[in-house]
Amino acid sequence: MTGARWxxxxxxxxxxxxxxxxxxxxxxxxxxxxxxxxxxGTLRFDPQVWQGFVDKVKSQI
Incomplete structure (x- = not known):
C-alpha cells in the first residue's frame, strides 16, 4: 500500500x-x-464496486 493517502x-x-x-x-x-x-490488514475493492457500495449507503441516509 505504498503511496496510499488514507x-x-x-x-x-x-x-x-x-x-x-x-x-x-x-x-x-x-x-x-x-x-x-x-x-x-486491508480490504481492497475495484473502484466501481466501491462506488456502488458508497452510493447504496448514501441512499440509506
Missing amino acids: RKSTRSSSNGGNCVEVADNLPGVVAVRDSKDPDG
Whole structure:
C-alpha cells in the first residue's frame, strides 16, 4: 500500500472512535482499513464496486 493517502469520513469523530479509513488514490483499487489498527490488514475493492457500495449507503441516509 505504498503511496496510499488514507482519509477518514468527515462524519467520523475526532475522539478515536470506530472508524474506517479509505485510500482511493491508488490506480485500479480502493483500499479500506481499520483506523484503530493501521498496520493490520486491508480490504481492497475495484473502484466501481466501491462506488456502488458508497452510493447504496448514501441512499440509506
